[in-house]
Amino acid sequence: MEMPVPDKGVLSRKAQIVARLRTALPADAVIDATAETLAYECDALTAYRCPPMAVVLPRTTQEVSAALSICHEEEVPVVPRASGTSLSGGALPTADCVILGTSRLTDVLETDYDNRFIRVQTGRTNLSVSGAVEENDFFYAPDPSSQLACAIAGNIAMNSGGAHCLKYGVTTNNLMGVTLVLMDGTVVELGGAHLDAGGLDLLGVICGSEGQLGVVTEATLRILRKPEGARPILMGFDSNEIAGACVADIIKAGIMPVAIEFMDRPILELVEDFAKAGYPDCEALLIVEVEGSDDECDAQLARIKDIANRHNPVELREAADEDQAARIWLGRKSAFGAVGRVADYICLDGTIPIAELPNVLTGMRSLSEKYGLKVGNVFHAGDGNLHPLIMFDANKPGDLELCEAMGADILRLCVDLGGCLSGEHGVGVEKRDLMLDQFTHDDLEAQMQVKDVFDPKWLLNPAKVFPLSLTLSRREARQ
Amino acid sequence: MKPTTEQELSDAIASANAPLAIRGGGTHPGHVTGDVLDTTGLQGISLYEPGALTMIVQAGTRLSEIQAALDSENQDLAFEPEFWPAAIGDSTIGGIVAGNISGPRRIQAGACRDALLGLRFVDGSGTVLKNGGRVMKNVTGYDLVRLLAGSWGRLGVISEVALKVRPRPEAQATVILNGLSDTDAVKNMSIALGSPYEITGAAHSPQNSASQAQTYLRIEGFEKSVEYRISELSKLFSKIDTKLVTDATRSEMIWANIGCGGDFAKDSGALWRISCKPSDAAELVARLDPDVVQYDWGGGLIWVVLPSDVDARARLGAFDGHATLIRGADFPMRHPETGPLARLTAAVTAKFDPRGVLNKGDA
Numbered sequence: 042m043e044m045p046v047p048d049k050g051v052l053s054r055k056a057q058i059v060a061r062l063r064t065a066l067p068a069d070a071v072i073d074a075t076a077e078t079l080a081y082e083c084d085a086l087t088a089y090r091c092p093p094m095a096v097v098l099p100r101t102t103q104e105v106s107a108a109l110s111i112c113h114e115e116e117v118p119v120v121p122r123a124s125g126t127s128l129s130g131g132a133l134p135t136a137d138c139v140i141l142g143t144s145r146l147t148d149v150l151e152t153d154y155d156n157r158f159i160r161v162q163t164g165r166t167n168l169s170v171s172g173a174v175e176e177n178d179f180f181y182a183p184d185p186s187s188q189l190a191c192a193i194a195g196n197i198a199m200n201s202g203g204a205h206c207l208k209y210g211v212t213t214n215n216l217m218g219v220t221l222v223l224m225d226g227t228v229v230e231l232g233g234a235h236l237d238a239g240g241l242d243l244l245g246v247i248c249g250s251e252g253q254l255g256v257v258t259e260a261t262l263r264i265l266r267k268p269e270g271a272r273p274i275l276m277g278f279d280s281n282e283i284a285g286a287c288v289a290d291i292i293k294a295g296i297m298p299v300a301i302e303f304m305d306r307p308i309l310e311l312v313e314d315f316a317k318a319g320y321p322d323c324e325a326l327l328i329v330e331v332e333g334s335d336d337e338c339d340a341q342l343a344r345i346k347d348i349a350n351r352h353n354p355v356e357l358r359e360a361a362d363e364d365q366a367a368r369i370w371l372g373r374k375s376a377f378g379a380v381g382r383v384a385d386y387i388c389l390d391g392t393i394p395i396a397e398l399p400n401v402l403t404g405m406r407s408l409s410e411k412y413g414l415k416v417g418n419v420f421h422a423g424d425g426n427l428h429p430l431i432m433f434d435a436n437k438p439g440d441l442e443l444c445e446a447m448g449a450d451i452l453r454l455c456v457d458l459g460g461c462l463s464g465e466h467g468v469g470v471e472k473r474d475l476m477l478d479q480f481t482h483d484d485l486e487a488q489m490q491v492k493d494v495f496d497p498k499w500l501l502n503p504a505k506v507f508p509l510s511l512t513l514s515r516r517e518a519r520q
Numbered sequence: 521m522k523p524t525t526e527q528e529l530s531d532a533i534a535s536a537n538a539p540l541a542i543r544g545g546g547t548h549p550g551h552v553t554g555d556v557l558d559t560t561g562l563q564g565i566s567l568y569e570p571g572a573l574t575m576i577v578q579a580g581t582r583l584s585e586i587q588a589a590l591d592s593e594n595q596d597l598a599f600e601p602e603f604w605p606a607a608i609g610d611s612t613i614g615g616i617v618a619g620n621i622s623g624p625r626r627i628q629a630g631a632c633r634d635a636l637l638g639l640r641f642v643d644g645s646g647t648v649l650k651n652g653g654r655v656m657k658n659v660t661g662y663d664l665v666r667l668l669a670g671s672w673g674r675l676g677v678i679s680e681v682a683l684k685v686r687p688r689p690e691a692q693a694t695v696i697l698n699g700l701s702d703t704d705a706v707k708n709m710s711i712a713l714g715s716p717y718e719i720t721g722a723a724h725s726p727q728n729s730a731s732q733a734q735t736y737l738r739i740e741g742f743e744k745s746v747e748y749r750i751s752e753l754s755k756l757f758s759k760i761d762t763k764l765v766t767d768a769t770r771s772e773m774i775w776a777n778i779g780c781g782g783d784f785a786k787d788s789g790a791l792w793r794i795s796c797k798p799s800d801a802a803e804l805v806a807r808l809d810p811d812v813v814q815y816d817w818g819g820g821l822i823w824v825v826l827p828s829d830v831d832a833r834a835r836l837g838a839f840d841g842h843a844t845l846i847r848g849a850d851f852p853m854r855h856p857e858t859g860p861l862a863r864l865t866a867a868v869t870a871k872f873d874p875r876g877v878l879n880k881g882d883a
Contacts, residue, residue: 155710155799179714200659211657213666214634229860234797236820237620237631238670239842239855241865245633245666249659266716289571295594295687337745392655395572424656425572464657472660479660480650487649488662490871494864506661 042089042130042470045504045516047137051117052094058115059095062139065107070145072096081122081140085187086130086471088387088441093120093134100145102220102228102258109256110226112139116519118500119224121252123164123195126187128388129469131199131251131505143194146258149173156234158217160261163194167201170262179264182209185465186377197257200249202465207423208299208332209265211465213248218261221247221254224496233261246491251467252502254495268332271299273369274342277323277355281305284325285398287352288422291329292395296344301423302328302373305402308380308417308430309372315379318372321356327422328373376419377430384415384432385441389448391455392464395425404454405429412447414440426464427455453478468506476508485511524561526640526648526679532557533677534646539880542673544580547615549606549846550672550853553881559614562679565589567654573685574637574654579614579678586613596688598629603779605791605823606846614678620670623779624721624738627713627817633669635684641668641676644873654682667868672854673879675872689740693750694721694771697735698761702726702802705735706819708757710798712737713818715756717749723778724815736774778816790849792832794822796841808835 051058059073072078073095082090094117099105112119122132123143134140146164153159154177161170167188170181184203185191191201197219202211209215218232231244238244247254278284288301304312304326313320320326331341342359349357360366372379380386393401402418409416420428429451433444452462452472456479462472476485485507492499499515521540523529533540539554562580569575570593577586583601590596600623601616611621617639622631638652651664668675697708705724712719721738725731739749747766754762765771789811796804798819805813810824826832828849833856836843842855857865870876 153799154714155707156797157710157713178716200663202657206657210630210634211659213663214630223860227860229864231861233840235795235841236626236817237622237795239795239844240857240861241675241868242620242633242666242670243861243864243868245669246663248666249663266714269716292573293571293687295690297687333745334748336748337742340742340744392657394569394574394655396569421657426655426657459653460655461653461658461660463660464655465659467659468661476661479653483647484649484651485661487643487647487651487664487872491662491664491667491868494867494871 043509044091044135044470045509047135051115051137054115055094058111058117061111061115062095062097062108065111066097066099066104070098070100070104072098081125081134081142084122084125084127084130084132086128086133086469089130089133089470091134091136093138093140094136096140096142098142098145102222105141105222105256105258106226106228108141109222109224113225113498113500116498116500118503120502121194121198121256123192123198124166124190126191126195127199127469128390128466129463129471131467131469133470135504141256143192143258150259153234154179157264158234158261159264160259161193163197163257163260164192167191167193167196174264178267180267181262181264182206182215183212193260193262194257197248197260198250198252199465199467202421202426204300204302204421207301207421208297213245215263216244216248216260217263219244219247219257220259222256222258224255224498224501229255249467251469251506253492253506254501269334270338271330271332272338272342272360273328273330273366274345274360275320275356275358275369276327276329276349277321278325278327278352279323279355281325281402282399283352284327285395287327287349288398289395290348290351291345292423294344294348296331296341298329298345298423299332300328300330301421303418303420303422304373304376305418307415308376308419311379311383311417312372312376315382316372316375318368320372323355328369373419380417380430380432385435386430386432387444387448389427389429389431389451390463390466391452391460392424392426393455393458393460395422397458397460398422398425401427401454401458405451408447408450408454412443414444414447424464425460449475470505473506474508476506482511489515521555522558522561526562526642529562529677529679530642530646530648533642533644533877536877539877542677542879544612544615545582545610547604547606547611547619547621548672551881552879557677559612559677562614566680570595574682575685576654576680576682577613578680580612582610582612583616584610590685594688595685597635597683598625598686599623599632599635600625600779601632613681617669617678617681618671618673624723624775624816627722627820628718628720633666636665636669636681637684638682639665639668639678640680641678643676644875644878649676652682656684674869675878677878691743691746692738692740692768692771693746694765694774695737695750695753695757696763696765697737697757698763699732700724700735700760701733702805702815705733705815706798706801708735708760709737709818711756712753715753717753721775721778722818724819726813728812736778738771738775778814788848789825790828790830791846792824792826793844793846794824794832794836794841796820796822796839800839804836804839807837808832
């Protein structure tokens with residue numbers, strides 16, 4: 042992975058820069074000892090590592106502003122980092138950067154049930170936002186798989202989704218306002234407790250901008266009353282194509298499940314070995330979850346079963362109680378662990394129009410044969426968001442590169458079929474160099490000119506999202 | 521100018537040497553000056569896959585045409601764009617997206633911006649751009665789709681829109697709460713919206729000379745589900761004088777009237793649209809002292825009619841939200857922004873339209 046050559050000028054001024062940060066922040070909020078900065082050398086894309094020059098861990102918006110303002114004056118690149126769960130290298134440091142961590146920004150600032158929002162500091166984890174409103178039977182809807190660890194700041198940066206966004210939408214659909222600190226330290230309030238933007242929807246472009254436009258320190262998030270209940274149904278099919286057709290029929294019938302999850306045979310075999318969830322022996326398995334009162338769940342599941350039966354399922358299994366529901370979800374929830382147990386893997390995130398499901402799975406199978414690497418699929422079928430897991434051996438020279446080349450081919454296939462490179466993980470460094478497969482130079486130039494406005498010196502997370510060759514002149518302008 | 525292709529649109533903008541007033545179906549409520557750039561030549565539905573809940577449509581296509589196509593598959597647009605009092609005639613989808621126009625269901629199903637999968641547009645230099653795509657989830661690069669939604673043509677002229685559509689709910693019903701004060705109405709709408717029954721409309725018409733105050737709560741979904749939820753809601757409001765409208769057609773008529781065909785649309789005077797924190801709504805209306813008022817979005821949206829010489833913003837003072845002038849007075853259409861927000865907005869606009877040719881004037 043190519044990263045920019047560290048700025049020697051910045052590195053030579055390290056002592057001075059760290060000293061300035063120490064005057065503005067509490068003593069324990071600035072880290073520069075090599076043994077300690079090592080903890081920040083990578084995120085969940087662990088194949089790439091580089092310890093940062095220093096780390097700051099502010100506790101307030103004012104401290105974030107002070108730190109950014111110093112880095113702006115000193116022209117030091119800043120890589121914002123929330124919980125470091127990015128699968129695309131969004132928080133990967135460079136040797137000349139300061140990591141700005143949000144891990145100490147964890148307070149709940151305001152909970153308002155009448156107006157159905159919660160305002161939090163953004164270092165708070167996703168699950169603990171729901172946790173803060175749970176006693177009143179409310180929840181925060183976006184639920185990335187990493188929700189126990191991942192923080193709201195990262196969710197906003199990547200516009201994260203989750204299994205239940207088929208019904209509830211992704212982060213951008215549940216984000217009402219932010220406190221944003223620009224690279225020069227300016228604090229801007231966008232949105233609030235009202236529902237739409239008065240002028241340009243800048244909040245809409247901040248969400249998903251991968252920490253390149255500003256650092257979000259506080260967020261107003263929509264909270265919802267929990268449904269009365271939820272129940273999954275499991276169905277096994279003889280082929281991926283049949284399972285795909287069943288998904289399309291369910292959606293077209295007007296049933297709005299909260300989740301439709303899909304697993305193919307390679308994943309099912311690994312999952313069964315690992316989790317012993319008792320899944321049927323089949324080529325493709327769907328888990329569909331519906332919500333509502335008991336009677337409402339019954340009625341929706343009856344319709345889903347009708348549709349499924351038209352596709353000759355190998356098995357249909359309803360959850361009669363909580364325990365059975367947990368068993369249906371068990372295999373899905375342990376899928377990544379099941380793969381990690383037998384192989385190293387990279388997890389892709391391309392999205393396709395759902396009608397193309399059979400085509401993309403067939404295409405993947407032939408790529409798997411071509412590269413000689415096994416690929417399993419576990420994904421959000423309702424919205425066409427794939428998660429192919431390509432398995433490789435990190436100890437075998439050249440295998441990672443082979444795996445990445447195959448990943449790139451799968452993502453190109455997604456784009457060719459009318460889809461996109463990333464449904465919910467973000468571009469980061471991982472998909473940065475594929476952006477011209479999806480966009481024209483003009484398309485990317487239009488995006489980069491937004492960064493020109495928010496961060497004219499290109500100091501915030503500068504080596505991500507766009508191919509380095511396209512950002513070179515902007516990054517060099519400051520050096 | 522009336523381009524019929526994206527290329528012609530690009531040529532028209534690139535060669536413009538004076539400001540352009542972008543015009544489709546007359547959705548824009550402001551006073552835009554310049555040569556008219558008519559977008560209604562960009563016509564047609566280029567892709568409709570009901571099974572994938574996806575439609576791609578040229579920006580000049582009329583909403584009525586889109587709805588007719590959706591009707592044939594028993595689908596609709598979740599955000600109810602048909603409710604817009606400013607449109608003269610039949611809005612185009614480009615105008616609706618440019619205004620991020622959303623009806624009562626916005627509180628539950630999201631705004632127009634939330635149903636947008638992708639856009640193609642031409643910026644102020646004539647460059648053809650695309651952002652987003654046609655898939656349900658997409659975080660590839662910056663989200664210019666949401667930036668364009670609600671930009672009222674100041675960043676670019678939209679040429680093509682990819683929309684998420686949805687199956688039309690099988691049934692609907694409305695609970696009417698009678699005789700509530702504005703404050704109590706907002707409180708009770710909050711109770712309903714905080715229930716697990718997924719209210720898809722929460723509106724309030726205060727008492728006027730002709731009728732008593734009525735607060736409306738809508739439920740949509742499968743027949744059995746609507747039946748159940750309506751009865752649960754009635755229990756929740758057992759101490760209030762309630763009336764159930766279980767006939768779907770009559771319920772639909774109520775909401776069509778609330779959306780844009782309500783009393784306020786016909787009144788003379790200036791029509792203002794105020795977006796606010798719901799629990800502030802009654803107090804804001806008291807400050808405004810309007811001739812006519814209609815609450816929607818559980819109190820988060822207020823329509824008021826004021827005399828033409830009254831500046832709603834002056835009466836409102838500072839609040840969490842903004843006021844848009846829809847028609848009937850000589851104040852700026854958009855709520856003025858200040859500080860770094862104003863600076864960022866101006867700078868982003870200048871990047872997309874460096875020559876300042878798109879929808880200038882009071883846009």
